[in-house]
Amino acid sequence: MNTHFELVAALPAGIAGLAIGSFGTVVADRLPRGESLSRPGSHCDSCGRALRAWENVPVLSYLLLRGRCSSCGARISPRVLLMELLTAACFVGFSGRLASYWALPAYCVLSAGLIVLSAIDFRLRRLPTAIVYWTGALGAALLLVASAGTGDWGALVSAGIGGAACFAVFLAIFMAVPRGIGFGDVRLVAVCGLMLGWLGLRVVPLGLLLGFVLASVPALALVALRKANRKSQIPFGPYLAAGAIVGSLFGPAIIHATGLF
Ligand SMILES: [Zn+2]
Numbered sequence: 163m164n165t166h167f168e169l170v171a172a173l174p175a176g177i178a179g180l181a182i183g184s185f186g187t188v189v190a191d192r193l194p195r196g197e198s199l200s201r202p203g204s205h206c207d208s209c210g211r212a213l214r215a216w217e218n219v220p221v222l223s224y225l226l227l228r229g230r231c232s233s234c235g236a237r238i239s240p241r242v243l244l245m246e247l248l249t250a251a252c253f254v255g256f257s258g259r260l261a262s263y264w265a266l267p268a269y270c271v272l273s274a275g276l277i278v279l280s281a282i283d284f285r286l287r288r289l290p291t292a293i294v295y296w297t298g299a300l301g302a303a304l305l306l307v308a309s310a311g312t313g314d315w316g317a318l319v320s321a322g323i324g325g326a327a328c329f330a331v332f333l334a335i336f337m338a339v340p341r342g343i344g345f346g347d348v349r350l351v352a353v354c355g356l357m358l359g360w361l362g363l364r365v366v367p368l369g370l371l372l373g374f375v376l377a378s379v380p381a382l383a384l385v386a387l388r389k390a391n392r393k394s395q396i397p398f399g400p401y402l403a404a405g406a407i408v409g410s411l412f413g414p415a416i417i418h419a420t421g422l423f
Pocket residue numbers: 206207208209210211231232233234235236
């Protein structure tokens with residue numbers, strides 16, 4: 163496993179991550195409203211003024227503008243900054259942790275898609291089917307390219323099994339406890355299983371377990387604060403996505419070090 167940090171790969175990966183993360187904020191913002199992704203160009207949501215080129219640079223513009231529109235002073239959501247930084251962190255992370263660069267485009271696309279879906283699920287409690295399908299289809303195609311490049315076709319079979327197994331398990335949960343999870347979670351977990359499965363079948367249960375553990379934190383916090391009731395639904399998607407990303411980044415190393423799973 164190639165786990166050393168190579169600037170030659172990390173730097174372009176980070177820049178691509180900032181750019182794609184910035185596009186991801188546009189997708190997360192506009193797609194649920196059914197708006198065009200390209201028109202109108204980037205503008206302030208409050209006063210509608212079109213952004214100048216320098217106001218549209220990921221992270222840097224947010225810091226230079228101190229998180230406010232330069233015309234009307236309206237606050238720019240820190241979600242924009244967070245999504246750009248998270249996407250870049252994922253791209254840099256995968257550039258250093260994957261055994262082969264052949265798999266890097268697939269893991270960048272999958273993590274970027276999962277971050278967009280998480281942002282939408284947190285805000286609107288939905289996982290738009292189109293984004294789940296695009297992330298899954300593009301990710302699967304790029305994993306096929308990765309297997310062709312590395313000659314490791316077993317990894318592709320493992321990805322298929324991981325995706326199908328996760329889908330089947332969550333479909334069973336959905337049918338047994340329909341109010342426990344949404345069908346969006348069933349679709350999403352198939353993408354997570356694909357992502358984890360390419361790295362080895364043992365990474366799949368580890369990634370899912372991470373998702374459940376992460377989701378239990380806010381759930382337990384709500385119970386502790388006595389705020390939990392039937393209406394306080396916690397979106398599951400972002401935690402499944404986080405489990406898949408963290409599991410893909412560190413799962414193989416955790417399994418290697420501990421011999422678990
Ligand atoms: Zn404005």
